[in-house]
Amino acid sequence: MPQKRRIAILGATGSIGQQALDVVSRHRDMFQVELLTANENAEQLAKDAIAFDANAAVICNPAKYDALSSALQGSTVKAFAGMPSVERLVEGDNIDIVLTAMVGFSGMLPTTAAVKAGKTIALANKETLVAGGDFIINLAKKHNAHILPVDSEHSAIFQCLLGATGNKISKIHLTGSGGPFRTWEREDIAKATAAQALKHPNWAMGAKITIDSSTLMNKGFEMIEASWLFGMAPKDIEVVIHPESVIHSMIEFEDGAVLAQMASPDMRQPIQFALCFPQRPPLNAKKLNFSQLGKMTFEAPDMQKFPCLALAYKAAEQGGNISCAMNAANEVAVASFLAGKIGFYDIPALISKAMDTVSFVKNPGLDELLATHEETMARTRERIENGSIN
Ligand code: NDP
């Protein structure tokens, strides 16, 4: 029997993390779980670490260490706390694959550590590539670390590229559902609440990415993520709204031929593809029934109603640390929107201000990315507190 893949799941208690554990539980012969991490949810972390016989569990918030340690008592799982422990443990010789499924910029340091250690990265944490794509991709080249996409669109592109046999791609068609406000008028979207934005039509995901999907910031992030992963210019990545979420993205060749990847919207498919690559073991996902589906529809995104998408193209064009500032402002804005402190269109307003005011760094390294992130977060919080959003 081939050797088991030894895996670390960072953000194991989240939507992606839990679905990854579901995949692993169905293929116990293929995987050995070595490391699981969470931020706050010590109980779930301990439960999963014991159930999957993990070597170690890390709770990033040190205040939750006692809860983790007592929940793990009597087991063989080692308990750790704090991000530096994650950074150290992902480098271990006992790990082959690191699934990065924590949310936001918190993924930057552990992803950097795993890349430096030459691990295979199953990348869900897109914010790391949005904020520091140039830095991460060059680091991965230097340390021979393979990055396998988990995001459904990028997994789709990756799956299509396997059929490209070295031919040049002229365009990526990046599909998106359009989110819960696709058919709403602008003045109604302006009054949208967090509860309304959290009702995604096709996908059940963590709160932050669900809000990012409602603003189309997520699609903007994915455009940047695709440009780094596949070496495509942003102008050659076209977003197309496809409300049925059946085609997960497409690649176009110079002769006009287009390849698409399709599947029912179930994140376990791209997660499993990344973890098992290049194998395709069975998955108990709903299979497509084209006769029942009847039709698929497509439309252009509305950049007036969803300015975050236009801001992402602008950030990609400006380069440097601008998309790092965009990401940081978005993190603060989304948290404030979820807390009911700001309105829907305050999110793009805050991002735009952050992009216009950040001091430009052309080729940011890790220190500059961390500084841009911290400074932009602080300034954006100040703007919200002072009521100087517009
Ligand atoms: P969730 O909010 O459901 O889960 C986030 C995970 O990260 C949890 O384990 C959480 O721990 C942990 N976490 C949160 N904050 C921190 C922090 N500051 N430091 C360390 N760990 C932290 O998110 P999702 O699973 O939805 O998304 C995870 C990533 O995957 C995101 O980058 C998202 O964009 C991407 N993604 C998600 C998709 C989805 O379908 N959900 C699809 C494509 C990409 P705790 O539970 O203890 O708070």
Ligand code: MG
């Ligand atoms: Mg996606």
